[in-house]
Amino acid sequence: MPSKMKPRLSRGVLDMKFMQRTKLKVAKEDDDEQSRALYSNELNTKMLNSNSNFIIEPSYAICEGLIDGRLSFRGMNPEIERLMELEQVEKDGKSRPEQPKEVTDQEMVETYYANQAPAASKTMGKKFSTKNEFHKRKSNEQQRLHKKGQFKKPRQDDE
Amino acid sequence: MGKSDTEEVAKDKLRLMKCKFNPLSRCDGSVMYSQGATVVIAAVMGPIEVKTQSLSIECSYLECNYRPKAGLPQVKERIREAAIRDVLELALLSEIYPRSKMSVQIQELEDRGSIDACALNAACLSMLIGGLPLKYSFAAVHCIINEEGEFIVDPELSETVHQQASFTFAFDSVDGNLLLVQTKGSFKIAQFNDIECICRAASADIFAFYRSNIGKYHGRSDDVLSVTSKEATMEM
Amino acid sequence: MSSALNIVMPGERITAVEDVAKGKRIILGPGLRRVNDTVVASKAGPLKHREPNTFWVDNYQRRYVPARGDLIIGIIKAKSGDVYRVDIGSADSASISYLAFEAATKKNRPDLNPGDLLYARVLNASPDIEPELVCVNSNGKRGKLGLLQDGFFFKCSLNLGRLLLRENCPALKALTEKLPYEIAVGVNGRIWVKAHSAAETVGLANAILSLEQAGHSEIDKVCDNLGDVLQA
Numbered sequence: 001m002p003s004k005m006k007p008r009l010s011r012g013v014l015d016m017k018f019m020q021r022t023k024l025k026v027a028k029e030d031d032d033e034q035s036r037a038l039y040s041n042e043l044n045t046k047m048l049n050s051n052s053n054f055i056i057e058p059s060y061a062i063c064e065g066l067i068d069g070r071l072s073f074r075g076m077n078p079e080i081e082r083l084m085e086l087e088q089v090e091k092d093g094k095s096r097p098e099q100p101k102e103v104t105d106q107e108m109v110e111t112y113y114a115n116q117a118p119a120a121s122k123t124m125g126k127k128f129s130t131k132n133e134f135h136k137r138k139s140n141e142q143q144r145l146h147k148k149g150q151f152k153k154p155r156q157d158d159e
Numbered sequence: 160m161g162k163s164d165t166e167e168v169a170k171d172k173l174r175l176m177k178c179k180f181n182p183l184s185r186c187d188g189s190v191m192y193s194q195g196a197t198v199v200i201a202a203v204m205g206p207i208e209v210k211t212q213s214l215s216i217e218c219s220y221l222e223c224n225y226r227p228k229a230g231l232p233q234v235k236e237r238i239r240e241a242a243i244r245d246v247l248e249l250a251l252l253s254e255i256y257p258r259s260k261m262s263v264q265i266q267e268l269e270d271r272g273s274i275d276a277c278a279l280n281a282a283c284l285s286m287l288i289g290g291l292p293l294k295y296s297f298a299a300v301h302c303i304i305n306e307e308g309e310f311i312v313d314p315e316l317s318e319t320v321h322q323q324a325s326f327t328f329a330f331d332s333v334d335g336n337l338l339l340v341q342t343k344g345s346f347k348i349a350q351f352n353d354i355e356c357i358c359r360a361a362s363a364d365i366f367a368f369y370r371s372n373i374g375k376y377h378g379r380s381d382d383v384l385s386v387t388s389k390e391a392t393m394e395m
Numbered sequence: 396m397s398s399a400l401n402i403v404m405p406g407e408r409i410t411a412v413e414d415v416a417k418g419k420r421i422i423l424g425p426g427l428r429r430v431n432d433t434v435v436a437s438k439a440g441p442l443k444h445r446e447p448n449t450f451w452v453d454n455y456q457r458r459y460v461p462a463r464g465d466l467i468i469g470i471i472k473a474k475s476g477d478v479y480r481v482d483i484g485s486a487d488s489a490s491i492s493y494l495a496f497e498a499a500t501k502k503n504r505p506d507l508n509p510g511d512l513l514y515a516r517v518l519n520a521s522p523d524i525e526p527e528l529v530c531v532n533s534n535g536k537r538g539k540l541g542l543l544q545d546g547f548f549f550k551c552s553l554n555l556g557r558l559l560l561r562e563n564c565p566a567l568k569a570l571t572e573k574l575p576y577e578i579a580v581g582v583n584g585r586i587w588v589k590a591h592s593a594a595e596t597v598g599l600a601n602a603i604l605s606l607e608q609a610g611h612s613e614i615d616k617v618c619d620n621l622g623d624v625l626q627a
Contacts (some may be wrong), residue, residue, distance in 0.1 A: 034538045058520075059462030059584050060553075063424035063451045064443075066560035069466050069582065070514055070539035071567065074575030076589065083539055148576045180455075182409040187458040205458060206486040208507070219515030250405075252428075252437055256460070257522050259486040287405070287439040290426075290456025296439070364403075373439045374402040377453065 172333075173300070173313045173361050175279075176368050178298040180288050180376050186264075188289020192281035192311060196271035201281035203289035204289075206259035213260070222262040225278065226315065228270065240265075243279055246329050246338045250283070252292040261291055262304060272316040273301035275327045279390035280365060287373060298365035299329040299337055299360035304346055310354055312361050326351070332366050403436040403452055407605040411442075412450050424451025424458075427522060434512035446562075451577070457552050459484040460585035468543070468581035471511045478561060481528060484583045489526040493516060496530045497537035505542075512543040512587060514579045543579055544591030547596045555607050566606055569618040570599065 014023040057063055068087075072080035103111075173194030182200065183189040189202035198235045200236045208280055227231060227239035231238065247263060263285065265278050279299035286293060306321040319325065323342030331338055342351070402408060403426075412434045415421055416449040423429060426438035427450060440454040442607075459467070463469065469481035469489060478490040483548065490511070496505040507513075515528040530540040559566055559580050576599055586603060590596045606617055 019542050045551075052429070053420050054434070055420060055422045056429070057424050057449070057462075058460070059582075060425055060451070060557055061462070061465050061560070063422065063445065063449050064557060064561065065445060066557060066582065067562055069537055069556070069560050069578075069580035072577035075569040076575045076577040076591075079567045080539055080577060156586070207458070208486050208508065255437070255522070256486070259522075274409075288455060290438050290454040290458070292437040293405035294437075296404050313416075325563065331406070332404060369439070370402055370404055373404070376455065377402070377441050 165287060168305060170309060170311045171357055171361070173364055174315075176365070178281075178284060178368075178372055180372070186289075188285050188287075188291075190281055190284040190288055191268075192277065192284055194277045194280070195315060196269060196276045198268040198273055199274070199277050199281040200266045200268060201246050201265045202266075202279070203262065203287035204264075205261035205289065205291055206256040207262065209258065209260035214258055216257055216363065219251070219256045219258075220260045221248050221253065222260055223247055224262075224264050226264070226266045226344060228267045235240075239275060239278065242275065242339060243282055244284060245287070246279060246297060247282060249338050250293050250295055250297050250328045250331065251286070252294050255292045270316070272285075272319055272328075275299065276301040276329075277311070279329055279339070284372075287369065288376070295331040295333040296366065297329050297331050298340065298362040298367055298369075299327060300365070300389060302326045302328075302354045302358050304344070304350060304354075310350075312357060324350075326354050326358070326363075328355060330359055330362045337360075349377045399608045402444045403442045404429050404439050405437050407436045409434045409436060409442065409450075415447055415448065416452075416542075417450060421448040421450060421493055424449060426452025427443070427464075450579065453554075454575050455552065455554055457487060457584065458486075459553060461489065461526040461583075462473065463517055464518045465520075465582050466540075467515060467517060467528075467583040468548070468579055468585040469513045469583075470517055471513065472505050473505075473509055481513060481524065483517075483533065484582075484585065485526060487525045489517070489528050491528040495528065496541070497535065507542065512548055514540050514581070514587075516540060516541055543587045546577075547593075547600050547606070548585065548587045549600055550585055551584050551607060555603070556580050556582050556584050556586065556608065559603070559625045565618045566603070570602060575600070605618050 005123065009019070014026065039149060060066070060109065070080060071084065072078075105135070174197075177193045179190055182191045182263060184200050187204050188202065191200050191350035196349055209220050212346040213222075223244035223246065225236050225243060227233070227236050239351070243263075243265065246343065253261070253262060263282055265282055267278070268344045270363060279297070283297050300312060301314070303309060303314050303319055303322040303325045305311055305314075305318060306323060308323070311318055314322075322344065324342065324346040326343075327339065327341040328337060329339035330336065337355075401606040407429065410426070412421065412423075416434070423434065426436060426440065428435055428437050434450075436452055437558055438452045438454045440452045443451050443453050455619060461467075465482050469483040469491075472480040472482050474480075477494075478492050481489045481491055483489045484604070492505045493499060494501070495518075499505050512558070513528070513530065517526055518529045518533075519527040526616075530536050530537065532540070534555045540541075547551050558564065560582065567578070574590055574595055576588060578589075578599075586600075588603070590599055605620075
């Protein structure tokens with residue numbers, strides 16, 4: 001029997017407090033094996049290995065794609081009408097073609113990096129940097145501090 | 160010679176079949192069916208709640224009741240009922256709705272010959288219209304050998320008075336297997352085989368009739384409605 | 396005509412469906428069953444197809460057979476223990492737990508009495524166990540489900556219920572033009588309507604029942620006359 005060959009944990013070990021999750025797992029495996037043994041002579045290979053192209057769906061509602069049957073019209077039940085509207089919006093949202101963009105992707109990326117991204121990428125980047133890089137950046141920052149004063153000048157030139 | 164030929168044609172043809180779907184409102188499917196002057200109403204209910212004593216966990220319980228035109232069912236009707244039940248049980252896919260009951264009620268309105276076959280066909284139509292799950296549909300044909308030794312398919316009551324033998328066959332729609340054989344009287348085995356062939360041929364007409372009427376009912380064009388209502392008044 | 400509708404009879408092998416199934420997965424609806432690798436009809440009626448891969452047999456069946464996910468109208472029959480017994484028109488009565496309502500707790504039970512109407516979803520349906528209903532969605536919200544108060548309730552054929560619930564059904568639109576109303580249509584062949592006055596409600600019910608005799612093809616024609624039925 002292959003099950004006997006497999007190393008098994010003793011009950012004493014399984015009863016220990018930190019082994020509870022393993023205990024459940026072992027119990028489930030045992031159950032599965034038992035049920036497999038129980039039906040093994042009734043299941044043939046075809047039943048085990050068949051993958052059928054048929055899905056049985058006993059509901060007419062799903063087959064015909066029927067709508068929900070709770071409806072209200074012209075303000076009879078505002079609560080239901082609100083839900084109907086939400087559903088309609090959701091449905092339209094799925095089928096509606098993409099709206100023309102007011103801001104192009106390129107513009108978006110530029111603005112994003114100009115405003116927040118440098119800060120965000122720096123803080124996250126810090127987490128993954130090695131000690132060497134860390135020191136390098138420190139010196140860079142010191143350099144930047146010096147540059148900061150010079151930074152304003154070209155901008156004024158532009159304008 | 161010509162005259163006898165035409166008679167032959169009439170004798171191996173079924174009488175005119177008519178049907179009206181759902182004349183009853185409170186059951187799940189019903190049909191008023193007539194072959195010639197023989198008229199039967201059949202109704203089905205199902206799947207419905209079953210009594211615990213007849214409950215089965217593997218298949219649905221089939222109940223079949225046959226009511227004569229007047230009075231309570233006697234031995235003759237009970238035999239007919241049992242025969243119908245046997246055929247229905249063969250055709251019904253009973254394992255689809257376990258723990259439930261399928262009920263088929265057949266009410267004889269007028270018996271002018273071939274009532275056995277007529278009741279079976281009505282039961283089949285009512286099951287088709289009631290949407291019960293079936294393995295196949297079936298058709299029953301009655302045939303007699305009269306005193307001159309002629310075969311008459313679907314005879315009138317008057318034609319059966321001096322019959323030598325009578326036969327009722329039921330066939331399934333898929334393989335054409337025999338579902339029911341009822342014989343009475345004396346006949347030769349060759350005659351039996353001939354009559355089986357004749358009845359099998361006639362059953363094709365009945366299956367065609369089922370199909371066209373189900374089609375009409377689903378199409379429901381105006382002229383179909385008016386025709387069926389006219390038929391109903393005639394039958395009444 | 397019958398060839399155009401493509402009527403199938405019980406026991407018929409449906410090779411058209413089998414051919415499609417060779418290429419992709421298909422959904423077999425009511426009236427079709429699989430026998431080994433063949434598809435066989437078990438009911439009589441026109442074979443229907445919906446894109447992309449759903450097939451079923453339409454049928455004038457009048458008995459409701461519960462199926463998972465259906466939205467139905469049930470009538471509370473009794474309270475028993477932790478559940479209400481609900482009549483949904485099927486072979487077995489259904490059950491709905493006290494806790495299957497919005498904001499219901501063990502302390503705070505919904506106040507329902509025998510005879511009340513529920514618009515509910517079938518949670519579980521198997522031939523071997525009784526059907527189970529719920530009145531909340533997976534988020535625990537009521538949505539459109541729940542108790543139907545006032546109004547008028549009547550039964551109809553399963554087909555009429557399904558006819559009304561097809562997308563873009565002209566009947567409900569035609570009625571909307573006549574009067575404001577709300578409606579609950581259960582696929583178990585039960586309808587509940589409510590309008591501003593009793594007379595309007597009854598007129599509405601009559602108008603809907605007059606569709607019972609119409610087939611799918613004639614529905615437009617009948618809808619034009621619905622206004623007359625309402626006034627009568």
